[in-house]
Amino acid sequence: MKTELLTSKDIQHAGGLLKAGEVVAFPTETVYGLGADATNELAVKKVFTAKGRPADNPLIMTVADVQQLDAFVVISEAAQHLMAVFWPGSLTIILPTKPGKVSMIVTGGLQTVAFRLPDNDVARAVIRAAGVPIVGPSANTSGKPSPTTAQHVWHDMNGKIAAIIDDGPTQIGVESTVVDMSSKVPTILRPGAVTQQQLQDTLGVTVIDATSTKSVASDVIPKAPGMKYRHYAPDKKVIMFDRLDALDLKRILQSNDVVMAQDTTIAVMQLSLEQSWSLGETLENATEQLFAGLRFYDDEEQITTIYVEKMSPIGIGKAFNNRLAKSAGNQEFSI
Numbered sequence: 631m632k633t634e635l636l637t638s639k640d641i642q643h644a645g646g647l648l649k650a651g652e653v654v655a656f657p658t659e660t661v662y663g664l665g666a667d668a669t670n671e672l673a674v675k676k677v678f679t680a681k682g683r684p685a686d687n688p689l690i691m692t693v694a695d696v697q698q699l700d701a702f703v704v705i706s707e708a709a710q711h712l713m714a715v716f717w718p719g720s721l722t723i724i725l726p727t728k729p730g731k732v733s734m735i736v737t738g739g740l741q742t743v744a745f746r747l748p749d750n751d752v753a754r755a756v757i758r759a760a761g762v763p764i765v766g767p768s769a770n771t772s773g774k775p776s777p778t779t780a781q782h783v784w785h786d787m788n789g790k791i792a793a794i795i796d797d798g799p800t801q802i803g804v805e806s807t808v809v810d811m812s813s814k815v816p817t818i819l820r821p822g823a824v825t826q827q828q829l830q831d832t833l834g835v836t837v838i839d840a841t842s843t844k845s846v847a848s849d850v851i852p853k854a855p856g857m858k859y860r861h862y863a864p865d866k867k868v869i870m871f872d873r874l875d876a877l878d879l880k881r882i883l884q885s886n887d888v889v890m891a892q893d894t895t896i897a898v899m900q901l902s903l904e905q906s907w908s909l910g911e912t913l914e915n916a917t918e919q920l921f922a923g924l925r926f927y928d929d930e931e932q933i934t935t936i937y938v939e940k941m942s943p944i945g946i947g948k949a950f951n952n953r954l955a956k957s958a959g960n961q962e963f964s965i
């Protein structure tokens with residue numbers, strides 16, 4: 631298949647491809663997604679094939695407005711409240727499905743479905759042009775870091791999907807927060823830009839953070855996304871480190887090793903441009919750069935190990951550390 635590269639001006643064309651059951655990669659504020667008509671099972675199957683995704687890992691449905699949800703799910707008052715406060719934005723909400731309304735191929739056989747309304751004009755315009763909700767998993771090959779540029783998507787999906795809409799680099803850089811509102815107690819299944827504190831403040835109740843970087847046995851139904859499969863991992867060895875250990879790390883660094891760290895840490899370690907990837911100065915900069923750096927070094931043949939600095943676990947730093955721990959298979963530098 632020849633993959634077309636589209637711009638944000640090609641909305642109608644992209645909508646037409648989606649209507650015709652084709653797969654189109656689209657931008658969001660978090661990472662790029664792989665879109666297909668969520669009501670067309672053949673189209674949805676193409677997404678699993680393009681990603682190489684296991685069939686029991688459910689897909690998110692991406693909508694352009696709240697009305698698009700009505701046909702598929704029952705929306706509780708609490709869920710409505712979250713939508714009013716955080717949508718459009720980086721929060722994916724899991725709700726119980728109306729019986730028989732959502733394809734089992736989308737839900738992976740679960741009785742719940744995840745919804746997201748992205749904070750990106752192009753994404754919403756494309757969904758409107760398609761006239762249906764679209765599934766929207768991250769547009770990477772299953773197991774690889776999520777794509778934050780159209781070039782990353784091209785790297786993984788060229789020849790496998792109909793088109794990619796280039797809208798420049800994404801702003802946030804890690805996937806949305808996933809909150810399960812189908813359980814008795816609201817539960818975070820994946821940390822993202824919307825934090826546990828923000829959710830608690832909005833709902834006025836305790837929100838559980840079930841985030842776990844440990845794998846579980848593969849015959850258990852996954853409660854938290856990414857618990858079951860190795861995620862976000864490049865082929866190169868990734869090791870996380872604490873900034874307090876920066877000078878010890880510097881001492882053992884080989885010429886084939888590289889370091890991804892904040893500017894102050896790079897300065898302390900006196901690393902060359904060739905041996906370092908700047909994670910900027912803020913938690914937001916770092917999060918935006920994480921997957922781009924991992925993808926860059928993954929393609930550099932001579933590199934053997936990528937050391938990545940852990941962030942303070944506040945705000946979006948929690949999401950950064952979660953994705954980093956998964957990429958590193960929890961491996962940490964110690965002396």
Ligand code: TXA
Nearest residue numbers: 660662663688689742743744766767768805806855856
């Ligand atoms: O920011 C994002 O959410 C991006 C952009 C493209 O929208 N999308 C994304 O989709 O990250 P995906 O499929 O890569 O991640 C969705 C996660 C998966 O780990 C999946 O297991 C989980 O959400 N998930 C989907 N439906 C679920 C459900 N009904 N119950 C529990 N987990 C669910």
Ligand code: MG
Nearest residue numbers: 767768776805
């Ligand atoms: Mg993903």
